[in-house]
Amino acid sequence: MARIESAPLDLVVAVCQGIDVCFAGLKLSTVPPPWQEYSEDYDAVDSSGFEFKLRSLANDVTRELDAGFNKNLEIWNAQVKEFGASVAGRAPSLPSDIFFEHICAEVEDDLGTEYVWIGGEMASVDAPWEATWIYSPAPPEDAEHLVLKFVVDGLETGHSCTIDLRS
Template sequence: MTTIVRAPGNLIVATIGKVDVRLAGIDVTKAPQHVDVPSGTPCVVVYLSAARGYETVSHDAEIAQTRSLEDLAAEAVEAQKDGPPKLSNLSRVGITITDDQSTRYEPSGFRMIGDGIGWDDMRVYTPAPPSHAVMLHLDFTVDGDSTGRSCDVDPTAR
């Protein structure tokens, strides 16, 4: 368990179009299955979630209207398979993690979480912070451009 020390009061760290993206959590833990590092690898996991509202519902409705019965059937079959999703609506959000020990954190995979429509992400970064790191700093981007929003996290409650 980590402690968020500083973050935007509403936890909104990015905006894609008119959809606000919130920091839903951060944890120092072990990597789940189906990411780019072996399951159980010590890592940092960052959770993002879109603020559900008119924009996300409208987007989902537009996508649903373009799907044929065959597409829906194929998606149902694909959803039964184990493994990572094809696309996340939040994939344009980037996260850079740094700490007070100059550790280099690398993106090591992601998974969509929640109901599978792409508005909730779990991002995995390796390595885990060294035991003597006292602060993680997260900077957020959309399409590579800074959002001007960041947060600091105390990773010591491991």
């Protein structure tokens, strides 16, 4: 069973656009997303992966963005009812969709494994301020530590999480 060995006390690993982002969990084995096979980085031999979750903390910024989204969604719904979906166009994007594009992690372990970001999921109606990032490969069985160094817009945040992989 993996456990967090070191992390910021409050688990806040990044601040982006005035919003705190927390490390919210890790799943060491996951099925890579179906679109992975179309990626330049796809390796059919090693299709294992792992995922971790990020969650934004609600604050005045997120509430303001959510209010703007809800207003735009109401306008869009009214246009769909009045003119039809083809005229109304696409529904507005959740504000966190664009927000999470700025955040990633550099991943390393004690064996020097090369990890590649292969996809994930950002924001859903059920979890609008959460993201799940998927990296490949899954950590090797003999790896003892996994380190996630968080990055915003290409700059390290100075925050990381070290996961003890030993059982």
